[in-house]
Every structure is written in structure tokens, then in C-alpha cells.
Amino acid sequence: MDDFYIISIYAGVYVPLIFAVLLALIYPVAGGKAARVLGMTAASVSALASLAVWYGFLKLHSGSPNFAFTSDIADFLPALGVNGISVPFFALAGVVGFAAVYWACISDIKSVKAYMILLLFMQGGLMGVFASTNLLWIYMFHEFALVPTFVATCVWGGAGKRMAAMQMAVYLTLGALVSLVGIIALVVFSGSDGFGIGEIASALKSVELNASLQGWIFALLLFGLGTLVSLFPFYTWAPRGYSAAPTSFSMLHAGVLKKFGLYLLFQVCAPMLPAGLSEWVWCLAVLALFNVLYIGLVTMAQRDLKMMVSYSSVAHMGLCFLGLCSTSILGVGGALILMFGHGLSVALLFMLSNAVVNRTGQWDMRQMGGLYKKTPVLAAFFIAAIFASIGLPGFANFWGELSILVSLWNFSPAICALAALGLIISAIYGLRAVAWVFMGTPSEPLRRDFDSISDLSLRERFPAFVLIAALAFAGFFPWTIAEPVNANLSAQAVYNQSK
Amino acid sequence: METITTFNWNAVIGEGVLFAFAVITLLADALLGKPLSKRIFPLALIGLFVALAAESWGVYSEGGAFGDILSQSHSFGIFAVICAILTALMALQYYAKGGGNINEFLSMLMICTAGLMLFVRSRDLMFSFVALETATICLYAMSAWSRKSASSLEAGARYLISGGVSGAIILMGIALIYGAGLPANSDLLNFSNVSFGLDNGLFMSGLMFVVCGLLFKISAFPFQFWSPDVYQGSPTPVSAFFAVASKGAGIAFLLTLCASFDFSKDLAHIHDKLVSTFSVVAACTILVGNLGGITQIRTKRLMAFSGIANAGYLLVLVAAALKVGPSVGLEDVLYFYLLAYMFANYGVFFVVNRFGEIDDAEQSLADYRGLKLRSPIALGTLIVNLASLSGIPPTAGFFGKLLILIAAWAAGLYWLVGVMIIGSVMSIYYYFGWMRAALEPAEGEERQLIETPSMSATMVALSVATVVFSAVVYAII
Numbered sequence: 014m015d016d017f018y019i020i021s022i023y024a025g026v027y028v029p030l031i032f033a034v035l036l037a038l039i040y041p042v043a044g045g046k047a048a049r050v051l052g053m054t055a056a057s058v059s060a061l062a063s064l065a066v067w068y069g070f071l072k073l074h075s076g077s078p079n080f081a082f083t084s085d086i087a088d089f090l091p092a093l094g095v096n097g098i099s100v101p102f103f104a105l106a107g108v109v110g111f112a113a114v115y116w117a118c119i120s121d122i123k124s125v126k127a128y129m130i131l132l133l134f135m136q137g138g139l140m141g142v143f144a145s146t147n148l149l150w151i152y153m154f155h156e157f158a159l160v161p162t163f164v165a166t167c168v169w170g171g172a173g174k175r176m177a178a179m180q181m182a183v184y185l186t187l188g189a190l191v192s193l194v195g196i197i198a199l200v201v202f203s204g205s206d207g208f209g210i211g212e213i214a215s216a217l218k219s220v221e222l223n224a225s226l227q228g229w230i231f232a233l234l235l236f237g238l239g240t241l242v243s244l245f246p247f248y249t250w251a252p253r254g255y256s257a258a259p260t261s262f263s264m265l266h267a268g269v270l271k272k273f274g275l276y277l278l279f280q281v282c283a284p285m286l287p288a289g290l291s292e293w294v295w296c297l298a299v300l301a302l303f304n305v306l307y308i309g310l311v312t313m314a315q316r317d318l319k320m321m322v323s324y325s326s327v328a329h330m331g332l333c334f335l336g337l338c339s340t341s342i343l344g345v346g347g348a349l350i351l352m353f354g355h356g357l358s359v360a361l362l363f364m365l366s367n368a369v370v371n372r373t374g375q376w377d378m379r380q381m382g383g384l385y386k387k388t389p390v391l392a393a394f395f396i397a398a399i400f401a402s403i404g405l406p407g408f409a410n411f412w413g414e415l416s417i418l419v420s421l422w423n424f425s426p427a428i429c430a431l432a433a434l435g436l437i438i439s440a441i442y443g444l445r446a447v448a449w450v451f452m453g454t455p456s457e458p459l460r461r462d463f464d465s466i467s468d469l470s471l472r473e474r475f476p477a478f479v480l481i482a483a484l485a486f487a488g489f490f491p492w493t494i495a496e497p498v499n500a501n502l503s504a505q506a507v508y509n510q511s512k
Numbered sequence: 513m514e515t516i517t518t519f520n521w522n523a524v525i526g527e528g529v530l531f532a533f534a535v536i537t538l539l540a541d542a543l544l545g546k547p548l549s550k551r552i553f554p555l556a557l558i559g560l561f562v563a564l565a566a567e568s569w570g571v572y573s574e575g576g577a578f579g580d581i582l583s584q585s586h587s588f589g590i591f592a593v594i595c596a597i598l599t600a601l602m603a604l605q606y607y608a609k610g611g612g613n614i615n616e617f618l619s620m621l622m623i624c625t626a627g628l629m630l631f632v633r634s635r636d637l638m639f640s641f642v643a644l645e646t647a648t649i650c651l652y653a654m655s656a657w658s659r660k661s662a663s664s665l666e667a668g669a670r671y672l673i674s675g676g677v678s679g680a681i682i683l684m685g686i687a688l689i690y691g692a693g694l695p696a697n698s699d700l701l702n703f704s705n706v707s708f709g710l711d712n713g714l715f716m717s718g719l720m721f722v723v724c725g726l727l728f729k730i731s732a733f734p735f736q737f738w739s740p741d742v743y744q745g746s747p748t749p750v751s752a753f754f755a756v757a758s759k760g761a762g763i764a765f766l767l768t769l770c771a772s773f774d775f776s777k778d779l780a781h782i783h784d785k786l787v788s789t790f791s792v793v794a795a796c797t798i799l800v801g802n803l804g805g806i807t808q809i810r811t812k813r814l815m816a817f818s819g820i821a822n823a824g825y826l827l828v829l830v831a832a833a834l835k836v837g838p839s840v841g842l843e844d845v846l847y848f849y850l851l852a853y854m855f856a857n858y859g860v861f862f863v864v865n866r867f868g869e870i871d872d873a874e875q876s877l878a879d880y881r882g883l884k885l886r887s888p889i890a891l892g893t894l895i896v897n898l899a900s901l902s903g904i905p906p907t908a909g910f911f912g913k914l915l916i917l918i919a920a921w922a923a924g925l926y927w928l929v930g931v932m933i934i935g936s937v938m939s940i941y942y943y944f945g946w947m948r949a950a951l952e953p954a955e956g957e958e959r960q961l962i963e964t965p966s967m968s969a970t971m972v973a974l975s976v977a978t979v980v981f982s983a984v985v986y987a988i989i
Contacts, residue, residue, distance in 0.1 A: 088986040
């Protein structure tokens with residue numbers, strides 16, 4: 014039975030990449046329609062395969078802390094496999110990727126062929142990040158996204174794209190290279206033969222890295238990966254970049270790619286460098302609080318809809334970092350569920366913001382208003398997405414935030430209280446955005462064309478429905494994430510310190 | 513000194529083929545007269561491919577040849593001949609635009625390549641100097657080849673002066689080293705004996721001169737100032753050859769020289785000093801190259817600064833090799849990096865060469881606007897190869913940098929790793945800036961692009977090589 018799931022993993026990772034190459038090969042003869050058909054096929058295969066792998070993992074290996082469905086065909090191809098931590102994110106990448114490609118297909122985009130090549134290439138990379146068992150490949154798959162995002166922002170981006178694209182490229186390269194040095198340090202000092210996560214872990218069993226060495230390596234990784242997850246104070250690339258990038262790329266970048274840094278911290282850094290984590294945990298907690306509170310306040314001050322969504326995604330990352338601070342199964346597990354929920358909700362928000370802006374023709378939320386009358390379905394989706402994002406019960410984010418706060422109480426009641434403030438802030442900016450955009454009466458500039466505004470069409474509803482359904486599914490059945498995550502975390506000594 | 517008793521001609525078959533075809537091409541060009549001579553350039557290309565075959569499949573034995581003044585390693589030969597082939601292909605397009613005599617250029621290129629190959633293969637300082645000057649004299653002529661272009665002539669004159677100075681410095685060093693060996697009647701010029709001179713002041717002064725001369729050749733700090741002007745002014749194929757083959761030769765020679773030192777005999781203090789000297793030079797070269805690159809808007813000048821930065825990365829490898837001692841792995845890393853660098857650099861220079869004017873010296877980033885509509889292949893080539901130069905996976909350039917980072921970390925040169933990271937991040941700004949310029953819509957007048965199917969095929973092949981060559985890394989790791 015494993016064979017089927019192994020093939021599914023391969024399909025999930027390689028189909029988008031192969032289709033991207035295929036599309037590049039037939040570039041001169043293909044039309045926009047061919048690009049859309051190929052894109053949708055690849056994204057659907059990828060999404061179905063990833064869901065199948067999730068299902069298979071729950072059915073067959075749910076209680077196992079190890080990588081399952083592993084395979085290693087050749088040296089120069091990545092060794093693939095999933096474990097309890099990575100499998101939900103593999104599915105997340107599949108689902109968000111599907112929605113992003115679908116949204117690209119129904120949008121009116123100039124030279125859609127090139128757009129689709131870049132998008133599929135990035136999507137293949139994202140699937141690969143969460144399906145690799147080798148650190149070097151995880152890193153490389155992550156970097157697959159850098160050039161496509163840069164190109165897409167330069168060509169199809171919105172206001173301020175020149176600066177935003179460059180800022181994003183420079184920051185992300187800085188973060189990636191510093192974390193690469195951290196990875197190299199980990200591999201060299203552990204004496205491991207290669208970059209495989211399993212190899213390094215077993216090499217570390219025979220080599221005892223002293224605390225100060227662990228501290229240094231962890232600092233490198235924290236700085237590098239933190240920059241990639243927009244940890245304070247290296248977050249400035251994120252809001253600008255997301256709001257300038259085309260919608261599908263923002264969805265993938267904020268929804269999935271940004272989870273890479275946290276994923277590596279939870280999967281690799283904390284278990285392998287426990288002393289390093291305990292040395293830096295307070296520093297991390299303070300920086301993460303800045304994300305939650307300071308960026309939360311900055312988000313409140315935003316008037317531009319896409320900027321507001323971008324900043325809110327930076328703010329929410331702070332809570333995920335706080336989950337790590339508690340170094341408990343509850344906290345880290347909660348952070349993982351929150352990452353999953355946030356990936357879906359932020360992608361949905363980017364998509365719906367795009368739909369709102371397509372209708373109103375502007376970004377400024379105060380220049381909107383009253384849309385509820387003309388677009389009830391859009392409003393319903395948007396409000397649901399905001400509810401999910403601020404962590405109301407019924408959606409995945411609720412379980413994540415709840416467990417993080419509960420676990421934080423054991424770490425430090427003061428930090429727990431401050432972090433809880435962040436939830437109130439997020440409720441303020443989220444609900445106020447709903448009020449500005451959908452409630453009240455239409456503002457002066459909007460009133461002229463108000464009658465011609467139409468609701469979400471059926472084909473626009475479909476990807477929104479998929480994302481909402483995934484959010485609600487994880488909200489009502491959180492065990493589908495919690496069970497494999499718990500099995501994995503319970504096997505790691507670092508998360509089982511009695512506190 | 514031992515006399516040469518055996519002539520192992522097999523060892524120099526690649527160079528022999530190149531010299532022979534260079535002479536044949538020249539003679540044919542002179543004797544056949546105008547209309548026919550325009551059609552003989554395939555002869556030169558055949559010569560290059562025969563040389564490549566000879567280097568790849570020639571019969572080589574272990575150990576030295578010609579009384580131990582030549583090694584029989586042929587890794588650099590293969591690299592240099594591929595560079596020459598790519599340069600020749602680019603030159604065909606360049607001269608189709610109306611440059612000078614292509615046959616003379618190709619024979620000059622072949623002699624130059626053969627000279628570089630002998631230089632890297634030599635295990636004797638005196639012989640290496642002769643080989644290096646053979647190559648350098650050809651480079652003087654090649655850089656000034658566009659006789660109607662002021663910038664090309666200026667580049668030739670500049671290179672003549674700086675190259676002449678560096679040649680003189682090397683020769684001075686060789687004289688000192690030879691003198692240092694006289695009292696003990698030992699031939700310190702041969703690489704197998706150089707370690708005996710390490711505690712000798714005269715020898716060390718001479719070594720310093722030689723190393724400075726070599727740093728000149730690879731345009732490393734503080735001898736990098738000539739390269740932006742020369743790269744900018746030279747005909748584009750020659751700039752590419754400078755950036756890749758000539759630089760690669762210098763680094764490969766430096767690595768061999770450093771690998772032949774044996775510090776085991778109570779020379780730890782000299783070892784430390786050499787390592788830190790090379791580390792500081794490498795760090796400064798990286799910073800100067802990348803900081804200089806940031807402000808450039810002329811493409812060929814930008815490539816020169818990129819070349820300086822890459823010389824810095826390669827010097828990190830030399831420093832690591834000095835620190836941990838000779839190892840086969842580091843040589844593999846060097847050639848991997850050089851090949852990756854070659855694919856990427858030639859890919860970019862092919863795009864630079866695509867614009868329809870002979871004089872590329874003033875070509876700027878603004879000329880690239882609107883490239884998206886004019887030539888998707890050129891745009892794709894530019895993006896892939898610039899990504900490789902800036903070290904973004906999955907291109908080969910990433911693996912080149914990764915291998916050097918690993919080597920430096922394993923050698924304990926942590927701060928150099930830091931400098932390399934800083935340099936790479938800075939380089940994003942100008943490489944991606946170039947990409948961004950190419951992605952922006954055109955404003956006003958566009959420069960004409962030359963489209964030929966063969967050149968497009970070469971560009972696609974280079975881009976594919978830039979990506980696929982990554983797989984080779986798994987043979988090294």
C-alpha cells in the first residue's frame with residue numbers, strides 16, 4: 014500500500030515541475046488556453062496527491078514519529094518522504110497551490126503562459142519543501158520560489174513593485190544564506206556524511222555538541238530562518254513584497270512558503286540543538302512579542318486592504334514563534350496547527366482582497382463601504398476568513414492559538430498575557446476592515462459605479478469554498494493534524510521537558 | 513639540474529593540436545586569398561574540437577613529463593578548450609557584425625588557450641612564466657582587436673601596461689627564488705622543491721612577488737583596478753575569455769602552487785601567516801568586487817566587478833586549501849566552480865553580444881528594457897545565468913558556492929564564510945537589478961537585436977547546462 018503513497022508524493026512534487034518545463038518547451042506554439050489547462054491539471058494532480066498522502070499517513074503511520082513513504086531513487090534526485098510534522102504542510106501546499114493556480118486561471122492576466130510557468134515552478138518547489146527528508150533539498154526547494162516571485166513581481170506586480178521585488182530578493186537571500194551556513198555548521202560539527210535529517214540526527218547521537226556551540230549554530234539558524242518568516246526586526250520585506258506581488262504569488266508566498274522557516278525550526282533546529290534553543294528562548298520570546306504587539310499595532314494603522322492583510326500575516330507569525338518558546342508538545346503542536354490554519358486563511362484573504370479590489374478599483378479601505386448589499390457572498394467569505402484569521406472557534410486557527418496561549422502560561426504568565434493582547438488587536442483590525450469594506454454606506458468615489466458591482470461569480474466562489482472548507486475541516490477535526498504531530502513531537506526529547 | 517632525457521609528447525597532445533591548427537589557419541588565411549579565406553574558419557573550429565577530444569580521451573600517465581616540468585593533469589585543459597570553443601562561437605557572431613579578420617583572431621585564440629593550458633600544467637616557475645607570457649601576449653592583441661573602437665584600443669593599452677608590470681613582477685620573484693636556491697645548489701623553481709625554501713627570507717620575498725603577479729592576473733585586491741576598463745573596452749568574446757579562462761588559469765595555478773607547500777617541518781608560523789594573507793586578500797576582493805558592482809550601469813563593467821567578486825570566492829578556496837593542506841576534493845571543487853562559472857558567464861556574455869553594434873563598451877542596463885517582447889530566449893538565458901552567478905538553487909552556481917562554503921567552514925575559516933555571505937547578498941542587488949531592467953517595458957528607442965538560430969541554440973544549451981550541471985555535484989559530495 015505504501016507504494017501508492019510514495020507515487021503520490023512523487024506526483025505531488027514533480028507534476029507541477031514537469032508541467033512547467035513542458036509549458037516552457039511548447040512556449041512558442043501554446044496559447045493562453047493551453048497554459049490554463051496544463052496549469053489546472055498540474056495543480057489538481059498535486060492537490061489530490063497531497064491529500065491522498067495525508068490520508069494515507071493518518072491511516073497507516075499516524076502513531077509513528079519517523080519519516081514514512083520514504084524513497085531514494087538516485088543521488089541527484091531528492092530523497093522524499095513525510096513525517097508527522099511535514100504531512101499537514103504537504104497537504105497545505107497542495108490545497109493552497111490549487112487555489113492559487115485556479116485563481117490565476119480565472120484572472121485576466123497578460124502573457125498567462127509565462128505566469129503559469131513561474132507559478133507551477135514555485136508550486137513544485139513548495140511541495141518539495143515539505144516532502145524532502147534532506148536538509149539541502151529542503152533548502153533548495155525553498156529557493157525555487159525566489160526567482161519566480163522576483164520575476165512575477167517585476168512584470169505583473171502592483172504599486173511599488175521595483176523596490177519591493179528587490180527588497181524581497183535581498184532579504185530572502187540574506188536569510189537563506191545565513192540559515193544555509195547554520196545548516197552547514199550543523200552538518201560539519203555533527204560529523205554527518207550528508208544532509209539527510211535522519212543522518213544528522215543519528216550522527217548527533219554519538220557526538221555531543223557543547224552548549225555554546227549549539228548556541229552559535231542556533232543563533233545562525235534563528236537569524237536566517239527568522240528573516241525568512243519575517244521575525245522582528247527583519248520583517249520589512251514581507252508587507253511590501255506581498256502587497257506588490259501578483260495575487261497568486263502572494264497566496265503561495267504568505268500562505269505556504271513563509272512556513273518554511275518555522276517548519277525547519279520545529280522539525281530540525283529545536284530537536285537537534287536543545288541547548289541552543291534554551292539559550293535563545295528569551296530573546297526569541299521578546300522578538301516574537303514585538304511581532305504580535307508592535308506589528309499588530311502597525312496593522313491597525315493600515316488603510317490599504319492588501320497591506321493590512323500582509324501586516325497581519327507578519328503579526329500572526331509572532332504567535333507561532335511563541336509556541337516554540339514554551340518548548341512543550343502543546344505549544345509547538347499549537348504553533349503547527351496555527352501555521353496550517355494561517356496558511357489557508359491568509360491565502361483566502363489575499364484572494365478575496367483581490368476580488369474586492371477588482372470590483373472597487375482601489376485599495377484604500379476607507380474609500381469602500383456598503384459592499385455587503387451588492388456582494389453578499391463575497392462578504393460572507395471575507396467575514397469567515399477574518400473570523401478564521403482572528404481565531405474564532407470552528408476554524409483551525411482557534412485550536413492553534415488556544416494551545417499556544419495555554420502552553421505559554423507555563424513558560425511565563427506575563428508573556429502569555431501580552432500575547433493574548435495580540436488576539437484583541439487582531440480582532441480590532443480584522444473586524445474594522447470588515448466594517449470599512451462591507452458595512453455602512455458606499456463612500457463617495459464608490460457610489461458612481463456602485464450599481465455595476467457584481468457578486469462573486471460561481472467560478473470565483475469555488476477556490477474560496479475549497480479554502481474555507483479546508484479551514485473548517487481542520488477546525489472541526491483538529492486531530493487530523495494533532496495526532497501525527499503529537500506522535501512526532503512526543504518522540505523528541507526537547508519537547509518533553511517537564512515544566 | 514637534471515637533463516631532460518625523455519620526450520613524452522603524449523602529455524602535450526592537446527596543446528600540440530592547438531598550435532598546429534593555429535598555424536594552419538594562419539597560413540591558409542594568408543595563402544588562399546580573399547574570397548576563399550572567408551570560408552576557412554571551420555578549420556579553426558575543427559582544431560578546437562580535436563583538441564577537446566585529445567584532452568578528454570588522450571593517453572595520460574601518472575606523474576610528470578619532460579623531466580618533471582609538466583604535470584599530466586588535464587582537467588584544466590578540458591575547461592580551457594571549452595572556453596575557447598565558446599569564445600570562438602561568440603566571435604563568429606561578433607565578426608559577422610563587421611569586426612576584423614576572424615581567422616587571425618581564431619588562431620590567436622588557439623595559441624592563447626594552449627599557452628594557458630601549459631601554464632596551469634607546468635610544475636616549474638620558469639617554464640610557467642614562458643607559458644603565461646605566450647598567453648598574455650595573445651591577450652594584449654585580442655583585447656585591442658576592434659581597431660576602430662577607441663575603447664578597445666584603450667583596453668589593449670591598459671592591459672599591455674598592467675600585464676607588462678605584473679609579468680615583470682613575476683619575473684623578479686622568479687629571479688629571487690632562483691637566487692635563494694643557489695647557495696644550497698637546489699632548484700627551488702620546481703614545485704617539488706619549493707617547500708625547502710619556506711624558511712628562507714629571499715625565497716619568501718620572491719614568492720611574494722610571484723603571488724602578487726598572479727593576483728594581478730586574476731584581478732584580485734589590491735591589483736583589481738585594471739579589469740573593469742579592460743573588460744569594458746575589449747571585444748565581448750575577449751571579455752568573456754578574460755573573465756573565465758584567464759582568471760581560471762590564474763586560480764588553478766595558484767591552487768597547485770599552494771598545494772605543493774609542505775608545512776610539516778616546523779613551519780607553523782609561516783603557514784599561519786600565509787593562510788591569513790590569503791584570507792584577507794580574499795575578503796577584500798569579495799567586498800571590493802561586490803561593492804563596486806552595485807553602482808555599475810554599464811553591463812560589461814558590471815561583469816568585470818562580478819568577475820572580481822568571483823575571484824574572491826575562489827581565493828577563499830585557495831585559503832582553505834592552504835589551511836587544510838592539499839586534497840583531491842578541493843581540486844574537484846575548483847573545477848566544479850569554474851565550469852559552473854563558465855556556463856553562467858558565457859550565457860550572460862552571449863546575451864550581451866546579441867545587441868547589434870560592434871562596440872558594446874557603452875551598453876547599459878537601460879538597453880535591456882523590453883527584452884521580454886524582443887527575445888524570450890535571451891531573457892530566459894539572462895535570468896537563468898544571472899541566477900547562477902548570484903548563487904540561487906537549483907543552478908550550478910549555487911552548488912559552486914555551497915562547496916566553497918563547506919570547504920571554508922570545514923577549514924575553520926568562519927569569518928571568511930561570513931564575508932562570502934555578505935558579498936553574495938550584495939551581489940543580489942546588481943544581478944537582480946539587471947534582471948529587473950530586462951523585465952521592464954521599453955521606453956523610447958530600442959537597440960536592435962541579432963537573432964540567429966545557432967546562437968539561440970547555444971544560449972539554450974548554456975542555460976540547460978547551468979541547471980543540469982548541478983547533478984555532477986553529487987559525484988563530489
